[in-house]
Amino acid sequence: MDRAYANDVLSWAYQQNPGPWYNHSLNVAKATEKIILELNKNGHDLNSTLAYNAALLHDIGRFKGFTESVIHSYDGYMFMKELGYMGNAIICVTHSFPCRNENIENAANWSLIPDYMKKQLLEILEENHDYDLYNKVITLCDALADAEGFSILEKRLISVGLRHGTNLNTTSHWKGFYKIKKELEDLIGRSIYSLLPEIEKSIYTNIDY
Numbered sequence: 396m397d398r399a400y401a402n403d404v405l406s407w408a409y410q411q412n413p414g415p416w417y418n419h420s421l422n423v424a425k426a427t428e429k430i431i432l433e434l435n436k437n438g439h440d441l442n443s444t445l446a447y448n449a450a451l452l453h454d455i456g457r458f459k460g461f462t463e464s465v466i467h468s469y470d471g472y473m474f475m476k477e478l479g480y481m482g483n484a485i486i487c488v489t490h491s492f493p494c495r496n497e498n499i500e501n502a503a504n505w506s507l508i509p510d511y512m513k514k515q516l517l518e519i520l521e522e523n524h525d526y527d528l529y530n531k532v533i534t535l536c537d538a539l540a541d542a543e544g545f546s547i548l549e550k551r552l553i554s555v556g557l558r559h560g561t562n563l564n565t566t567s568h569w570k571g572f573y574k575i576k577k578e579l580e581d582l583i584g585r586s587i588y589s590l591l592p593e594i595e596k597s598i599y600t601n602i603d604y
């Protein structure tokens with residue numbers, strides 16, 4: 396619940412492994428807070444500081460350096476669990492799986508993941524298959540913010556696909572984001588994009604690949 400502390404944790408992690416993921420994390424947190432506040436305007440009672448901090452730390456596993464996507468989730472989970480923040484730990488894993496029923500074994504480069512890690516990731520997802528609103532908002536915002544600012548979903552998904560590759564499961568992964576987007580837009584009665592300042596700039600800039 397302490398934004399200064401969450402920022403300190405992120406800054407420490409950035410010093411271990413500097414990279415664009417730091418600004419991405421700040422932007423995911425900003426987008427998350429905007430959507431959470433809009434949900435509250437529409438009758439929900441969500442804690443914006445809790446959401447902001449969980450979003451800020453969703454990629455904290457990057458402190459270990461460049462690893463496969465699922466490994467950064469696992470490292471983040473272990474790190475936040477060690478600090479005693481189980482909610483944050485779970486989001487480190489679940490944000491990588493927008494589609495709840497997604498076959499985890501189709502995750503990018505699953506064959507490179509050590510067995511003990513696979514087992515634990517499967518257990519975490521099984522125990523936490525009911526995503527709450529915090530979880531859904533952060534998962535969506537991960538796909539709406541890069542290091543430069545906010546981005547339309549299509550651009551960000553294609554950019555990730557170009558950088559990390561795609562597989563047979565990619566379309567169900569993408570559908571998971573669109574499903575969350577629609578669900579949240581139904582709750583707030585407007586486009587998510589209308590909450591993210593200057594998102595339109597993302598259509599004029601080059602894509603990372």
Ligand SMILES: [Fe+2]
Nearest residue numbers: 419453454537
């Ligand atoms: Fe992320």
